[in-house]
Amino acid sequence: MSEDKKTGRARGExxxxxxxxxxxxxxxxxxxxxxxxxxxxxxxxxxxxxxxRGELPSEDQAALLG
Structure with missing residues (x-):
């Protein structure tokens, strides 16, 4: 993480x-x-x-969790 040079705290982004x-x-x-x-x-x-999984599921795949 990058630090703010003035405060020494991590930057929000x-x-x-x-x-x-x-x-x-x-x-x-x-x-x-x-x-x-x-x-x-x-x-x-x-x-x-x-x-x-990093991708939107098909209807069948979503039904597995529903």
Whole structure:
């Protein structure tokens, strides 16, 4: 993590970037998908699949978790 030279603390943009999620001011991406594109369009089981597998599931795959 990068540190702010004045405070010695980690910069905020480094706190929220992983292989699963990216968060920065005005941006939230889950596995590369904009969160606003997923909300209301993707079921909870499909979101779990996306987080675990890195891709949106087929209907049959989502049914495995539902």
């Amino acid at each position: 480094d706190w929220w970037r992983t292989g699963i999620i990216e968060m920065s001011p005005g941006v939230i991406r889950l596995r590369g998908y904009e969160i606003q594109d997923l909300i209301g369009r993707v079921s909870f089981p499909a979101m779990i699949w996306l987080m675990l």
